[in-house]
Structure formats: C-alpha cells, structure tokens
Amino acid sequence: MDDKTVTPPPGEKSLDESAPVEVNGTPEIELLPGTRLLVDIQHKVHAAHDADKEIVLIPQPSSDPDDPLNWGPVRKYVAFGIMCFYCMMLGAATISPGITYGALIMEFGATVNYLNTGAALSLLFLGAGNLLLNPLALKFGRRPVYLFSALLACVSQIVAAEAKNKATAVGARILLGFAASPFEQLPAISVDDQFFIHHRGFGISLYVISLTFGSFLGPLAAGFVIESMGWRWVYWFYAIFMGLVAFLIFFFQEETAYLRKYTEPTDPSKPKKSYISKLALLPKEPLIEVPFLTLVLNPARLLTSPIVIWGGIVYGFGVSWLSVMAVTANTVFQSPVYGYNFSFSSTGLTNLSPFIGALLAIYFGGTGTDKFMIWKARKNNGIMEAESRVYSTFIAAPIMCGGLILYGVGAAKGLPWIGPVFGMAMIGAALAISGEVTLGYASEAFAGMELGGEGMVAEAVTAMVFVRNVISCAMTFAIAPWIEHSGLRDCFIEVGFLAGAVLASGFICIMFGKSWRRSASKMYRGKQADTGAA
Numbered sequence: 385m386d387d388k389t390v391t392p393p394p395g396e397k398s399l400d401e402s403a404p405v406e407v408n409g410t411p412e413i414e415l416l417p418g419t420r421l422l423v424d425i426q427h428k429v430h431a432a433h434d435a436d437k438e439i440v441l442i443p444q445p446s447s448d449p450d451d452p453l454n455w456g457p458v459r460k461y462v463a464f465g466i467m468c469f470y471c472m473m474l475g476a477a478t479i480s481p482g483i484t485y486g487a488l489i490m491e492f493g494a495t496v497n498y499l500n501t502g503a504a505l506s507l508l509f510l511g512a513g514n515l516l517l518n519p520l521a522l523k524f525g526r527r528p529v530y531l532f533s534a535l536l537a538c539v540s541q542i543v544a545a546e547a548k549n550k551a552t553a554v555g556a557r558i559l560l561g562f563a564a565s566p567f568e569q570l571p572a573i574s575v576d577d578q579f580f581i582h583h584r585g586f587g588i589s590l591y592v593i594s595l596t597f598g599s600f601l602g603p604l605a606a607g608f609v610i611e612s613m614g615w616r617w618v619y620w621f622y623a624i625f626m627g628l629v630a631f632l633i634f635f636f637q638e639e640t641a642y643l644r645k646y647t648e649p650t651d652p653s654k655p656k657k658s659y660i661s662k663l664a665l666l667p668k669e670p671l672i673e674v675p676f677l678t679l680v681l682n683p684a685r686l687l688t689s690p691i692v693i694w695g696g697i698v699y700g701f702g703v704s705w706l707s708v709m710a711v712t713a714n715t716v717f718q719s720p721v722y723g724y725n726f727s728f729s730s731t732g733l734t735n736l737s738p739f740i741g742a743l744l745a746i747y748f749g750g751t752g753t754d755k756f757m758i759w760k761a762r763k764n765n766g767i768m769e770a771e772s773r774v775y776s777t778f779i780a781a782p783i784m785c786g787g788l789i790l791y792g793v794g795a796a797k798g799l800p801w802i803g804p805v806f807g808m809a810m811i812g813a814a815l816a817i818s819g820e821v822t823l824g825y826a827s828e829a830f831a832g833m834e835l836g837g838e839g840m841v842a843e844a845v846t847a848m849v850f851v852r853n854v855i856s857c858a859m860t861f862a863i864a865p866w867i868e869h870s871g872l873r874d875c876f877i878e879v880g881f882l883a884g885a886v887l888a889s890g891f892i893c894i895m896f897g898k899s900w901r902r903s904a905s906k907m908y909r910g911k912q913a914d915t916g917a918a
Contacts, residue, residue, distance in 0.1 A: 476602020792876020
C-alpha cells in the first residue's frame with residue numbers, strides 16, 4: 385500500500401527479481417503474486433508465525449497497536465460486524481424491489497419489462513459506481529466511502545417511498561445501484577485489511593453470509609410489509625435502517641486501511657488512538673500517492689487479465705440467477721399460469737430456501753478453502769498457490785446446474801411447490817460458493833509481493849465485479865424474452881447447463897492460473913514504476 389515499503393516478506397523476493405529461489409530446502413521455486421511461503425516446515429524462517437509456530441503470517445504485522453492485524457477480538461469484530469450489517473442491509477435493499485413489482489404494476493401501470501429495465505440498469509451502476517468510489521477508498525480510506533454509500537442509499541429509499549410515478553420508482557432503484565456499489569467490492573478489501581491470508585476465506589465467508597442473509601431474507605420481510613402496511617413502507621424501513629447503518633459507521637467503525645511501513649520501526653509502547661481521533665473521516669495525508677486518475681484507470685487495464693475475466697464470468701453466472709429469481713418469482717409463484725397462486729408474503733417466504741442452501745454450503749467456498757490451501761501447501765513443501773481456492777467450483781457446478789433445472793422445469797411441469805423451492809436452495813448454495821471462490825482467488829492472485837503491500841487487489845476486484853455486473857445486467861434483460869421464446873422449461877434447462885459449464889471451467893484456471901499470474905506480475909511492475917516505488 386505504501387510506496388516506501390520495499391522489503392520483501394520472509395521467504396519472498398522483490399517483484400523485480402524473477403529468478404527462482406530456495407525455500408524449505410527445495411531449490412527452483414518461483415515466487416509470484418499468489419505463490420507464497422505459507423507453511424514453515426523446517427521452522428527456519430525468521431518471521432512472525434501463527435500460534436502453531438508453523439504458519440507464516442502474511443502479511444507480517446507491525447508492532448503498532450493500531451495495525452488492524454493486531455486488533456483484539458472486540459475491536460476487530462465491532463468494525464467488521466458493522467461492515468457486515470451494512471452489506472446485509474444493502475443486499476436486502478437491492479433485491480427487495482422485485483417483491484414490489486405487483487404493487488407497482490397495479491398502482492403505476494408499469495410493465496414487467498419496464499421494471500426489469502430498471503433492475504438491469506441498477507445492476508450496471510452497481511459495477512460502474514466502483515470505478516469512482518474504489519479509488520476514493522484506496523486514497524482516503526474505507527470508512528468515508530462506507531459512510532457516503534450508506535447516506536446516499538438512505539436518500540434513494542426515501543425517494544422510492546415518495547415516488548408518484550413509475551419513472552421515479554425506477555430512478556430511485558438506479559440511484560440505489562450507484563450508492564450500493566461499494567458493498568460488492570470494498571468488503572473484500574476490508575477482509576484483506578484485517579485478516580491474515582490463511583484466515584481470509586473465513587473473513588469472506590462472514591461477508592458472504594451477511595450478504596446472503598440480506599439478499600434472501602430481505603424480500604421475505606418485504607412481502608409481509610407489503611401485505612400489512614403497503615409497498616411504500618418497504619422503502620421507508622430501508623431508509624430507516626440505512627440511516628442507522630450510517631450512524632454506526634460514523635461513531636463505531638474504525639478505519640482499517642493502514643500504512644504498514646516496515647522500514648520505519650514502530651515503538652511498541654505507542655498508545656492506541658483516542659476515540660475522538662478515530663472519528664476523523666479523512667487521513668492527514670492520502671494513504672497512497674498514486675494519482676487519482678491512475679487509480680480510476682487501473683481496473684480498465686486489468687480487464688485484459690484472464691483471471692479477472694474468468695472470475696467475473698463465474699461470479700456473474702452465480703449472481704445472475706439471484707436477480708433472475710427475484711424477477712421471475714412473482715410470475716412463477718403468483719401467476720395463475722403455474723397454479724401456485726402464492727400471496728406476496730408466501731412468495732417472500734420462498735427466499736428462505738436459497739438462504740438455507742447458502743448457509744449449508746458457505747463452508748466449502750470460504751473456511752474450507754483456507755484449510756484446503758494449508759493442506760495443499762504442506763504437500764507442496766510449504767508453498768501455497770492461489771489456485772487452491774478454485775477447486776470448490778467443482779462442488780458448485782453440478783449444484784447450480786441441477787438447481788436451475790429443478791426450479792424452471794419443476795414450475796413448468798406443475799410439480800408441487802417444494803420442487804422449484806428446493807431448486808432455489810441449490811441455486812443459493814452454488815451462488816455462495818462462486819462468490820467466495822472468485823473474491824478469495826482475486827485477493828491472492830493480485831496481492832502485493834512487497835511486505836504489507838496490497839498490490840492491485842482492489843483494482844482487480846473492481847474490474848471483476850464490473851464484468852460480473854455486466855453479465856448480471858445482460859441476463860436480467862434477457863431472461864424475460866428468453867422465457868417467452870423458449871418457454872420456462874427449456875429456458876431453465878439451457879441456463880442450467882450453461883451455468884454448470886461456466887462453474888466447471890475452474891479446471892482451466894487450475895491448469896493455467898499460475899502462468900496468468902506470471903503475466904499479471906508485469907502489471908505490478910508497471911504500477912510500481914507509475915508511483916516511483918522501488
């Protein structure tokens with residue numbers, strides 16, 4: 385993160401050194417971004433280790449008590465918990481408008497295609513917003529961006545609650561898309577700020593659980609609110625909760641961006657920051673000296689990376705079905721065509737299914753990949769490879785394929801409601817895994833080799849989320865005419881096999897990922913040259 389940081393981590397070398405080095409007694413090990421000495425098998429590395437004295441801590445913590453890597457459990461999880469609450473509420477707010485479709489159609493005379501256009505544009509702004517807000521978070525900290533996002537989301541929900549016509553309702557949803565954009569990218573950076581590399585899968589799991597909780601249970605609550613209080617109160621409640629989130633961020637969430645300068649030893653007796661000093665919204669000086677325009681353009685440079693493209697496509701073909709379920713659930717469960725005739729609240733209850741599915745599968749994409757990565761490193765003489773996080777896509781592929789087919793074919797064939805609802809559970813399970821795997825892989829494949837460095841993780845995740853949201857946007861536009869053309873049954877058979885094939889493409893990443901990272905390392909050197917780093 386800091387351009388003065390030039391000392392490589394224990395067992396690693398500078399980006400400018402390309403020759404293989406000896407690690408754990410084995411020669412000819414090439415160290416690249418995403419290839420790290422994780423397990424000190426021979427106990428010869430002079431560096432901070434985990435409690436078991438064998439796992440090398442990456443990045444190495446400083447001696448500063450205000451270094452987020454040194455925070456105690458309460459300090460750490462208060463800040464992280466507020467971030468998760470922020471993600472949960474935005475996950476709910478961005479998906480719940482799908483439940484209000486019926487009410488908006490009746491009151492404003494809107495069509496499903498018109499509302500789907502608004503949903504697609506909102507998804508597009510979810511990706512595009514990061515092109516502006518991510519550089520601000522890198523330069524001035526995560527906290528002010530979280531606060532701005534929460535306040536603007538609050539305003540968008542007030543506009544939606546007061547809407548007098550369909551254009552205002554759709555415009556408010558698009559504004560929410562821009563306001564909510566950090567919740568799909570910045571939390572992955574916050575995980576990197578606060579967790580060592582062998583715990584990042586766990587951190588990403590907590591983020592995905594909170595996002596899943598909001599995304600699936602928000603529409604459930606919205607259904608009951610519509611029936612008991614009217615559709616406008618859905619937005620009023622979200623406005624209230626986003627105001628609460630902004631309050632918590634300002635008064636209780638600490639900044640997690642940290643300049644870890646190993647060339648300037650920290651006095652271990654240095655006192656912790658006072659509460660008042662923690663309330664400052666902006667740092668005394670920019671966190672990095674990279675020009676703002678360079679930070680804006682870096683994600684575009686990374687759009688040529690196979691890792692970014694692959695991750696964006698896989699993540700996109702996971703999240704797309706969340707949007708598709710949101711815009712088709714009303715038709716499937718409320719239209720007399722399919723015979724279910726659910727009420728608003730009953731339709732909302734169907735979201736319990738993908739939520740439960742996601743909770744059951746969350747381990748395989750997060751904490752499970754931490755343990756698998758350590759196991760693979762032990763088998764590889766202590767060296768971890770970023771691709772060890774990708775293997776979980778082989779679990780997600782058949783689950784996603786089967787879930788989509790069961791959802792669409794089950795409804796089209798008039799199976800009892802448990803059929804398509806169980807399909808939704810399978811979709812939720814595969815979605816959780818795809819998000820965890822792609823975010824975790826990007827966080828390591830683009831991590832800085834310099835000690836405490838961040839590399840281009842933020843830019844890579846921004847580019848990946850942009851690709852993901854372009855795909856989600858396209859699928860949201862395409863699903864209605866696709867169903868009209870092919871019918872519900874054939875449409876979901878086609879998308880089921882398509883999604884399964886995309887997730888199964890993880891084997892390509894496992895085969896070629898390291899060579900892709902080797903090529904991507906040139907991007908790091910270019911970035912260092914841009915900033916004058918050694």
